[in-house]
Amino acid sequence: MKRGRVWSWVAIIIGAIYFFVPLIATFEFSLRMRRGTHSFDAYAVVFSDQRFQASFLYSSVLALATIVVGVLLVVPTAYWVELRLRRLRPLVEFITLLPLVIPAIVLVFGYLRIYNSSSWLPLTASERGTDILLMFGYVSLSLPYMYRAVDTGLRAIDVRTLTEAAESLGAKWPAILFRVIFPNVRSGILSGAFLTFAIVIGEFTLASLLDRPAFGPYLQLIGANRAYEPAALAIIAFAVTWACMGLINLVGSGARGTAPAR
Amino acid sequence: MVVQTIVEDFPPIAATPRRRLSWNWLGVVPFFAFTALFLLLPTGLLMVGAFQDADGYFTLNNIRNLFTETIWNAYKISIEVSLASALLGALLGFLLAYAVIGGGLPRWLRPTLMTLSGVASNFAGVPLAFAFLATLGPTGLVTVLLMYFFNFSLRSTGFNLLSFWGLTLTYLYFQIPLMVLIMTPALDGLKKEWREASSILGATRWQYWRHVALPVLWPSFLGSALLLFANSFGAIATAYALTGSSLNIVTILLYAQIRGDVLHDQNLGYALALGMIVLTGASNIFYIWLRARSERWLK
Numbered sequence: 001m002k003r004g005r006v007w008s009w010v011a012i013i014i015g016a017i018y019f020f021v022p023l024i025a026t027f028e029f030s031l032r033m034r035r036g037t038h039s040f041d042a043y044a045v046v047f048s049d050q051r052f053q054a055s056f057l058y059s060s061v062l063a064l065a066t067i068v069v070g071v072l073l074v075v076p077t078a079y080w081v082e083l084r085l086r087r088l089r090p091l092v093e094f095i096t097l098l099p100l101v102i103p104a105i106v107l108v109f110g111y112l113r114i115y116n117s118s119s120w121l122p123l124t125a126s127e128r129g130t131d132i133l134l135m136f137g138y139v140s141l142s143l144p145y146m147y148r149a150v151d152t153g154l155r156a157i158d159v160r161t162l163t164e165a166a167e168s169l170g171a172k173w174p175a176i177l178f179r180v181i182f183p184n185v186r187s188g189i190l191s192g193a194f195l196t197f198a199i200v201i202g203e204f205t206l207a208s209l210l211d212r213p214a215f216g217p218y219l220q221l222i223g224a225n226r227a228y229e230p231a232a233l234a235i236i237a238f239a240v241t242w243a244c245m246g247l248i249n250l251v252g253s254g255a256r257g258t259a260p261a262r
Numbered sequence: 263m264v265v266q267t268i269v270e271d272f273p274p275i276a277a278t279p280r281r282r283l284s285w286n287w288l289g290v291v292p293f294f295a296f297t298a299l300f301l302l303l304p305t306g307l308l309m310v311g312a313f314q315d316a317d318g319y320f321t322l323n324n325i326r327n328l329f330t331e332t333i334w335n336a337y338k339i340s341i342e343v344s345l346a347s348a349l350l351g352a353l354l355g356f357l358l359a360y361a362v363i364g365g366g367l368p369r370w371l372r373p374t375l376m377t378l379s380g381v382a383s384n385f386a387g388v389p390l391a392f393a394f395l396a397t398l399g400p401t402g403l404v405t406v407l408l409m410y411f412f413n414f415s416l417r418s419t420g421f422n423l424l425s426f427w428g429l430t431l432t433y434l435y436f437q438i439p440l441m442v443l444i445m446t447p448a449l450d451g452l453k454k455e456w457r458e459a460s461s462i463l464g465a466t467r468w469q470y471w472r473h474v475a476l477p478v479l480w481p482s483f484l485g486s487a488l489l490l491f492a493n494s495f496g497a498i499a500t501a502y503a504l505t506g507s508s509l510n511i512v513t514i515l516l517y518a519q520i521r522g523d524v525l526h527d528q529n530l531g532y533a534l535a536l537g538m539i540v541l542t543g544a545s546n547i548f549y550i551w552l553r554a555r556s557e558r559w560l561k
Contacts, residue, residue, distance in 0.1 A: 008361035248380070
């Protein structure tokens with residue numbers, strides 16, 4: 001048993017090295033901008049870059065819109081399926097898992113084919129239309145995480161009893177949904193929301209191929225052209241990811257999930 | 263549980279006095295409309311396009327052209343990188359999860375590992391490539407320190423971050439923690455009583471693993487490895503930021519095709535996408551099947 005514990009420590013230490021060394025190295029690298037000494041110059045350059053501010057803001061707004069649309073789509077659906085259409089549950093679950101099967105690059109290829117400027121619904125013809133298409137793409141990508149988080153929350157409460165109680169007190173559908181169901185699955189919704197934010201903020205493939213000025217393509221551009229700023233940006237991106245995961249832990253009991261690498 | 267489900271499936275007759283047309287399905291129309299428009303239809307049309315020529319006639323030529331050298335090689339490298347990172351990630355992630363759960367380590371390590379895994383498995387895409395360039399790139403910290411302290415040149419070993427092993431090593435950064443997260447519930451399902459029972463019956467440590475633990479765990483293990491495979495197979499951002507277009511993996515080839523029609527054949531691009539879906543789809547279906555199998559024991 002003693003020997004087993006030694007090996008456990010070895011595994012943990014190797015894992016810790018694998019986790020921390022790239023972070024330390026990246027941080028150290030990001031401080032090298034001024035020759036011969038360590039400084040935060042790279043961060044200063046990044047934060048004062050107009051494109052950084054613009055693309056980060058753009059992606060943040062997009063992430064918030066994605067969360068709102070995603071929640072409005074997923075919560076009523078999951079609620080209704082749980083309450084009235086249990087037979088559909090396997091089908092709905094299957095569909096929400098499809099984004100894990102369909103790589104993002106394939107999805108956006110499909111978008112470009114059916115929503116191009118000469119199609120029946122030319123979403124990519126205007127900038128605003130493309131923004132909306134991109135946002136819908138992100139809603140699709142985040143569907144597995146959002147649905148699972150919300151569904152776990154819904155299963156933990158007695159949807160049927162709550163609905164009947166609200167009905168017998170004279171509540172109408174909007175009131176039931178927004179004042180009874182939403183507050184009761186709040187932690188699930190928040191988990192899904194933070195995870196969605198973490199996915200959307202640095203997403204590269206969709207934004208790049210739809211040619212929108214999002215944070216992911218900006219990162220790529222800087223990576224191809226600069227030396228020290230990318231390391232600073234990696235640290236910033238890591239901090240954002242960390243914050244999102246920390247908030248998920250904070251809101252607690254909701255489902256834990258992970259994002260695919262895209 | 264079974265009884266409850268049956269009761270719910272057949273509500274009391276009093277609740278529906280007359281059989282009338284149910285409008286219940288209206289509630290899920292937004293969901294199905296959305297997923298049809300932005301998930302199923304785009305993918306479906308690509309799959310149809312893979313079997314059409316430029317004029318829209320049915321053909322198998324695109325599928326046949328997938329087996330030309332450029333495309334075949336791209337698939338091969340993608341599959342190799344995904345396999346290597348999935349298998350190594352699954353193995354290391356499993357060992358790490360097992361060390362924390364069954365290794366007699368202090369309790370606080372477990373929530374710490376879970377949190378760090380949640381962060382690391384979501385730290386992917388372009389920034390991950392930056393991090394590894396700053397670590398193992400030509401002037402990365404580890405490269406420099408190895409040279410300084412041990413006079414050891416990473417480059418002289420033939421290691422290059424912009425290569426098969428470089429990409430695999432980078433992918434492992436999110437693959438290992440993802441495995442830890444998926445595997446932990448399965449390892450929790452290994453009941454202490456099984457181990458005690460087998461040791462009372464005189465089983466050795468090896469026999470316990472061979473006849474009890476592994477048969478219970480292998481569906482979860484293999485299933486998770488398949489999920490990791492699909493995860494890295496569809497990834498592009500990290501590889502693109504790391505290697506530009508110098509590493510010919512299938513996602514980068516498809517990216518270039520969408521950007522500038524490098525294959526000079528739109529429908530061949532659709533076939534490329536179809537091939538990807540077939541591969542990730544197969545591994546996911548197998549994963550779901552294995553998961554269903556493993557849940558029998560892990561309830």
